[in-house]
Amino acid sequence: MDREQRLAETFVELADTLIDDFDVIDFLQVLAARCVELLHVAAAGIMLAGQGDLLMTVAASDERARLLELFEIQNDEGPCRDCYRLGAAVVNVDLQGARERWPRFAPQAIAGGFGSANALPLRLRSQVVGSLNLFHAGTGGLDSGELRLAQALADAATIGILQQRTIRQGEVVAGQLQAALTSRVVIEQAKGVLAERLQISPDDAFGMLRAAARSRNRLLSELARDVANGSADAAELLRHQAPRQLSEPRSARSLSPTDAGPHGPRPTSA
Amino acid sequence: MRLPVTGPPARRMQNLGEMVVSTGMADIVAALSSDGSRGLEAVAARTCAGVLGVSGVAVSVLVSGGSGEVVWRTDGVSVRLDDLQFTLGQGPGVDAAVSGELVLEPDLAAVPAQRWPVFTPAALELGVRAVFALPLQIGAIRLGVLLAHRNEAGGVDGGMLTDMLAFAGAATEALLGPATAGSQPQWLSDQGSGYRTEVHQATGMISVQLGVSQAETLIRMRARAFSHRRALADVAADVVARRMRFDDNAD
Numbered sequence: 001m002d003r004e005q006r007l008a009e010t011f012v013e014l015a016d017t018l019i020d021d022f023d024v025i026d027f028l029q030v031l032a033a034r035c036v037e038l039l040h041v042a043a044a045g046i047m048l049a050g051q052g053d054l055l056m057t058v059a060a061s062d063e064r065a066r067l068l069e070l071f072e073i074q075n076d077e078g079p080c081r082d083c084y085r086l087g088a089a090v091v092n093v094d095l096q097g098a099r100e101r102w103p104r105f106a107p108q109a110i111a112g113g114f115g116s117a118n119a120l121p122l123r124l125r126s127q128v129v130g131s132l133n134l135f136h137a138g139t140g141g142l143d144s145g146e147l148r149l150a151q152a153l154a155d156a157a158t159i160g161i162l163q164q165r166t167i168r169q170g171e172v173v174a175g176q177l178q179a180a181l182t183s184r185v186v187i188e189q190a191k192g193v194l195a196e197r198l199q200i201s202p203d204d205a206f207g208m209l210r211a212a213a214r215s216r217n218r219l220l221s222e223l224a225r226d227v228a229n230g231s232a233d234a235a236e237l238l239r240h241q242a243p244r245q246l247s248e249p250r251s252a253r254s255l256s257p258t259d260a261g262p263h264g265p266r267p268t269s270a
Numbered sequence: 271m272r273l274p275v276t277g278p279p280a281r282r283m284q285n286l287g288e289m290v291v292s293t294g295m296a297d298i299v300a301a302l303s304s305d306g307s308r309g310l311e312a313v314a315a316r317t318c319a320g321v322l323g324v325s326g327v328a329v330s331v332l333v334s335g336g337s338g339e340v341v342w343r344t345d346g347v348s349v350r351l352d353d354l355q356f357t358l359g360q361g362p363g364v365d366a367a368v369s370g371e372l373v374l375e376p377d378l379a380a381v382p383a384q385r386w387p388v389f390t391p392a393a394l395e396l397g398v399r400a401v402f403a404l405p406l407q408i409g410a411i412r413l414g415v416l417l418a419h420r421n422e423a424g425g426v427d428g429g430m431l432t433d434m435l436a437f438a439g440a441a442t443e444a445l446l447g448p449a450t451a452g453s454q455p456q457w458l459s460d461q462g463s464g465y466r467t468e469v470h471q472a473t474g475m476i477s478v479q480l481g482v483s484q485a486e487t488l489i490r491m492r493a494r495a496f497s498h499r500r501a502l503a504d505v506a507a508d509v510v511a512r513r514m515r516f517d518d519n520a521d
Contacts, residue, residue: 167409173446173455174411180454181341182333185470189484192474192510202471202510228474228484 003038007149010034014156024164028059031157035134036061038153039146042114042137045069047080048122048130048161055084055130064112065135071108078105083119083131089151090119092141115139120151122158129161183221190224194237212237294321295433299440306448309457310342310441319344322433324402324418328352329441331414332367335485338415339464341445347396349465350501351419354392356466357495357502361389363417366403370412373403376425388496399423404434406442413442472506479517490516 013030016022028046035044043065047055055073060066072078079090079102094116098106109117118134118141132154134142142150187209194205209227213220226232291299298321301312310329319327326348330338340352355361362373375381378390378399393401400420406413416438426434447455464470469491477487494516495502508514 170408170446171411174408174413177445177455177458178331178333178411178413180458181331181339181464182335184464185333185335185339188464188467188470189474189477192471192476193478194474195471195510196475196478228477230477230483 006034007038010038010153011156014153014160016160022160022164024161025058027160028157031132031153032059032061032065035132035150035153039134039142039150041118041134041142043068043135045080045133045135046122046130046157047073047084047133049084049128053084055080058130064114065133068105068109068112068114068135069133072105075104077102079117079119080131080133083121084128087121087123087128089121089147090117091147093117094139096139109135113137116141118142118147118150120154122154122161124155124158124162127158127162129158132157183224186228187221187224190227193227193230208237289432289436290429291433291436292321292429295436299436302440302444306444307456308444309447309455310444311457311460312444315342315344315348318437319418322418322430322437323420324400325398325421326351327416327418329406329414329416329445330363331445332412336367338363338367339466341414341458341461341464347398347419347421348417350396351393351398351401351417353501353503354389354396356469357492358388358392359492360386361393362386362401362403363415366405366415366417367412370405370407372405373401374426375402376400377423379423393419397421400425402426402434404438406438406445408442408446413445416441466503468510469502469506472509475509476516479515 010031013027016027032044032046035041043061045060045065045068046058047069048058050056055069057066057069057073060069068078069080072080079093083090093101095106095110095114098117114135115138116136118136120132120134121128122130122132132150134150187206188202190209191202191205194200194208195202198205198208200208209224210220212218213223216223223232227237294317298313298318302310305312315327319325326344326346328340328343328348328351330340330352332338337356338352340349343349343352351361352363355363362375365371366373378394378401381390383390398419399422402418404416406416416434418434445455447457473484473487473491476491477484480487480490482490491502491505495505498505505514509516
């Protein structure tokens with residue numbers, strides 16, 4: 001397979017990051033390997049920033065690159081850290097001449113067989129999520145075409161990473177919304193169960209549920225689920241009905257407000 | 271399914287990111303994005319129906335158990351259409367929810383009988399002639415369904431489809447709202463009771479009368495509603511008001 005084909009294939013795979021069940025880490029591993037193939041570098045690695053700006057190595061073309069990146073993190077110096085901090089590319093740095101700039105990283109990298117280093121930001125507008133590191137064996141570096149290509153690959157990967165994060169966050173919120181609505185359904189069912197078992201109104205049943213949940217220190221939604229699926233004893237719950245409630249005049253409304261939160265039910269107009 | 275093209279769009283169009291939507295829909299999307307805490311309440315359903323050129327719209331959120339809870343809709347037929355699908359467990363909204371695909375039927379009178387054997391004639395009786403259902407998805411989660419209907423036959427042209435897709439996207443975002451500390455968005459707390467409250471209460475009551483699970487109870491309720499040619503909501507109202515029981519072998 002020739003280079004052009006391989007390149008085109010790589011970009012198509014990058015576009016795949018936009019579908020929802022894509023494994024980003026797995027893909028970044030492939031990206032690191034493709035960089036070595038397409039850019040004539042000796043090794044490539046990808047670091048992503050996590051909590052508190054801590055950089056983590058998430059993918060590398062071989063163990064050398066991975067070790068080097070781990071070393072970078074521990075020493076808080078190196079091309080990747082510089083790139084991430086600045087949000088700008090660090091290009092074709094001769095490691096022999098970088099001993100002052102990176103006093104611990106440079107000797108280690110040279111000992112590992114590398115002669116020059118690059119780090120390109122994984123960046124979309126003002127968001128920098130990590131960096132793509134490329135190491136050469138000799139002192140040669142990336143030519144301008146390779147640099148442009150490398151940045152294009154980094155940019156495409158960044159869009160995919162951010163897209164995945166947005167989707168995951170959205171899924172969490174969507175799940176919460178569905179759970180809240182389901183809980184509302186279950187609470188109404190539980191009111192029906194109690195209303196029938198104890199021959200009381202749904203409003204009174206609701207008051208009983210809330211009182212029981214409070215006194216047993218349980219979530220209303222969980223107690224309601226137990227009542228609705230028959231695993232809670234309705235007679236037991238009768239103990240939680242305050243005598244005052246039974247003598248309250250029946251509400252004219254047939255629909256009861258639903259309380260899925262810590263506060264009292266909101267009155268609805270009849 | 272090929273979409274019948276009804277002619278060039280009669281809308282003024284403008285760019286919305288990568289989509290070219292009508293001016294009316296651009297306004298709706300802007301209104302939904304500007305106030306994240308109100309969910310879909312920032313836009314009147316009637317306005318949305320007008321922009322899309324349909325007789326009514328409804329958005330429902332899928333809950334566990336597979337059915338949907340309507341959270342926003344035009345008055346009248348939309349509610350009855352949703353109740354019909356809930357009662358029968360079949361229909362375009364049901365299909366969209368299950369398959370995650372668009373369901374576009376420009377003429378219910380032309381739909382083969384075996385597709386929705388009971389829904390189609392019942393919907394036609396309600397005066398509904400065309401139905402369009404779009405799933406609302408975020409990542410791997412099928413959040414809900416947008417259901418639009420028309421009282422006359424007629425398809426979806428390119429402009430209308432783009433408007434519907436834009437609305438589906440904006441509506442999904444609006445439903446999720448801004449990140450809140452609580453477990454549910456503000457608009458849901460503000461809503462108070464849902465519109466199907468009595469159906470769920472009745473389900474609970476009947477489950478005790480019959481000694482069966484909630485899921486089984488729903489099936490029995492649907493059967494009675496259907497055999498009596500009544501809306502599920504009406505049967506539920508009778509049960510909650512204790513005018514009807516299920517353990518008296520009345521069926």
